[in-house]
Structures are given as structure tokens and as C-alpha cells.
Amino acid sequence: MREMRYPYDRSISQREPNLHAFPSALSLKFGPLSVSVSSNSSKTLDCIRQLYADYPENESDFFDFHVSIDSAQGIRRWYKPQINFSLDGFKPFKPLPGDQALPLFEWGMNWCVSNHCHDYLVVHAAVVEKQGRVLMLSAPPGAGKSTLCAGLVCRGWRLLSDELALVSMSDDGLVQVTPLGRPVCLKNQSLGVIRSFSQDSRFGPVCYDTVKGDVAHMLAPKESIDRSQELAQLSWVVFPRYAPQAKSVLSPQGKAQSLLNLAKQSFNLNVLGEMGYRLLNQSITQSDCYDFQYSSLDDAVKLFDSLLHVPDTGKN
Template structure:
């Protein structure tokens, strides 16, 4: 474990290196809130200097400069010295890191078909859950992660174009609004960081991944279930089979880079569909839905 003073020196110097799934991220920042978040969420993924000669992404989080920002402090995200998007309030500096890293991966990781989906594994088989905003994907991901499933990712299904396996990218799970208190109250063991209020997504807080998910970061998983969740307040919790052609169309629509990877992406998506039970999930009650998803591992699909 890196000592706090070493973490601070690294962040304020040449940067610290993080192993984030298949990527190495070198991060520099003089922002205290970024330092605290890194110590809470990424302490197990810090690389020693001898393993950190190369990095996929060189990121800096810094206070925006200029007199204009003295009375309204803001943070900027830099990749390789360039700032690809507008600054955010300084209080949102850590969510900005996570959102910026999402952007980096989506723009550059074309060895994979990248799908906007959560991925979890149990008994060697993976559950892939693509989700539109408001579908409740992250809430389900947090609940499953804290109930014994291995977290591969909350944001990206990284589907290998060579062997069709899902590559792990365990990072903090982004919880929003009412889901923060729901998960905190239901799972007392959950480690949830400070909330950032009034972001573009409302109130956001992050869940620390369990140690087991980080320890098995190098282990891929085979797809077994492709589930499209939809939260419906007052609805009934049920899983329904989904036509494979429709599932393929939705999967492609959820991909970040399908048009970039071309035929290899189609083959990877089609193989995932062939290997998976394709289902739609409507859920309203978390307990009932967890029961449905846990039953999948017992042959309930």
C-alpha cells in the first residue's frame, strides 16, 4: 500500500500509474479531492515505478487558470496536455476524472468491441447488461457486486475481437440520486465516497469495488446472459426472452465503436448473441429482481 505522502508526491510530480483493467493510466494532480478519491478507490491498483514505464493514457486534473475562476473555481481534464472538454466546478473534479477516463477508453480502445454495459461474473459465466440512462443499470450492478458477483465493469463491456471473451475493467460504480442511499442502507459493508451534488447527472457518488474484483482483474469471462434492464416504478419484476435479431440490433446500438471496428465487430457481437441467453428485464423491486438474476446461475434462464 502506498503511503499518503508518497501518493501526494507522485501525483504532484511525474504522476502515479494505475492498472485499470488492460490499461495503464498515468495521473497527475495537485487537487486534494482527487488525491483523497484516488486513495479511497484506486489504492490497490497503484503500480510500482519499475512496472510503470509505459502508460496508455497520460491524464492531468488541474484547477482552471485565469482571474475569472477565482470566485468560481473549476477543474480541467487534460489528456496528453490537451483539454478535450469544458471545465467543471472544482467540487466535481473526481467525477470529471471518471467521465474523462470513459472518454479516453471510448476514443482509443479499438482492440475491443466496446459496449455501454455493465458486466458481472459468477461461476465462470458473465452477465452483460446494456442500459440507457435511467434504466437502473448501475443500481443493479452495485447490488449484484455487493451480493457475491464479480464486477468486471459498470460502464464498458470490453469484448475481445480475437477470442470473444469479456475483459475485466473494474472501477468504482457510479451511483446517482436515490440509489446512493438505497445501496448505503441495504449494504452496510459498502464503501461509498463523498457525494458530488448538482452535476449534469444529479447527485453522484462512487462505490469502491470489492477486493476480490480487483484481485481477479486479469481474469476474463465468457458471456452467458445478455439482459436489457428497464426500471418501471410500480411494475412487475420479470425476465422475458428477447428475439436474437432484436438483441443484436440493440447490442450494436449500444456500442461505442461498432462503425470503427467493422466486420470484426459484427462477428464479435454475433458470437456474443449466439453464446448468450437474450432477455429483457423489467424491474421495480430490487429484492425480486436480484432473485431473478441470481436464479440465472442456477439454470433459471
């Protein structure tokens, strides 16, 4: 991560020659993506800098995304301050309250990836890896996917993705996942659950009363960030569901139903067409597929650790 001067748009600088309007920008690199983040608020940049402190800087002048997180001007600077996310000047969302810059940045980056990274099949899933075997956790929002992902990461699984899995085909015809390794977004009770589950977990600031409730981001472990160029082939596709008081149960799920479930969680299958379908098909074919119900993170981690002792048969 490095600081750099914001590359001024000439027309803007001519209109408003205020050199303090964009004090600085951040250069971030996570996985295959490089992002330039600018803001007119040094506080916002500080928050993002804290969350991405361990990430490498982008060594190239090229960025995949130029995004801005800017505080609204005019009366909104004082009365109910607001903040905007924009990509190349385009604002895909309505403004949020000024103290929600960090969640807005993370959600904005999710939007950037899911709408623009069509070199990959982008699936709404958390992905972790251990001993070279990759576990994809795919579920609709609120199913407990991120909590389970955070729990596994706290117990030594490598974080590839918390929210968006980048799926592609390797040269040997098997499906692989490209790490993004961004911070894990946790909400409401999950924050306390993970804090008590792992005293070593590190968090960014908590943002209260967002549209998703209270939100904070668990920092990705340094090892996961350092290994963000290591792709890994998929071994399991699991559809988790948190159910209070329920026993941890891992039930095999049919391949056809699994493919359909995974298709529902993919963002750009319609864009990729046949290639996207072949990626989905191969993902399911080479993986063991399960439904997973859980309430205890300890039990869940033990169960997935035990899967590592089962020989990998799906890639034959």
C-alpha cells in the first residue's frame, strides 16, 4: 500500500482549483485486482488504510478500478453528513450517512467486482483453503456464510474470499479459485461470536445502524494476504445454513441440485453464457457437494477439518 497524489481531472481542476479537495489517494492490490481509492476525507482514507495495512502496493501505474469515497459537499457537510461511492465518476448507490464510509467502500468494491470481472465466473461465496483443498461456502445473505468463513480462517484455513469467489478454468481442465482475500464482513451478533471465538482476530471499526445492522470487518490474516497469488483447485461445495440450537449436520447433496443452487448465487452467468455454465458444471463435477446446518462454530470447524482426512476423489 502506498500513498500517491490524486491524478486530477483537468476539467475539474480548472473549474475548482482547490488543491486540498483531494488530499491523497491509496493504491491497493488484492488478489488480481488493483484499486486506486481517493477521498476528500482524510479520516475515510485512514479507516481504509487501517483495514488494508498488510496489503501490497500496486507496482504498476495501471489500476483496474479508480474509486472515490467522498463526503458530500454543501449543506451536507454539516447537516446529517453523507458520503458517496463512485467508480470513474459514476455513482451506483445513493449516499449513505457519513459515518458509514468503510462499509460503503467494501460494498462498492463488491459491486465493482461482480459487475466488471467477467474474466471469471463470480459466485456469491466464501472460499477457504487448507492443505491444498478448497472449500466453497455458498449461500444467500444471512445464512451464516461469513461467520463460518471467519471461524475457519481463525483456525488456520487460508482466506481466499469472504463474499465473491473468482472461478476460472485451469490449463488441466479443473476449476480453480483466484484469491481476493479482502477483509471479512461480519454483522450484528457475528461480531461478538468471532471475537470470543478467537482472541487474536483483528477488526476494523464498528459501523452502527447500517442497512445490514451493525457491521465491522475482520482483517484478513497476513499469511492469506501474502499467498494471494496462489490459486487453488476446488474440492468441496457446501451450502451452509445457521440454525440456532441445531446440531452440526453435513448432508450430501445431489450434483444437479447443487449446480442449480450455485447458478442462483452466480452474478455473471448470463454474461458468460456457455463458458460460465461449463465452469459451473466442472465446479460441481470435481467437488463433493453438501448441505450444512450448524449452530456451533467449534463443531463446524472440527467437521471441516475432519474432511481433510477423506481422500480427494472428485478430481479423478
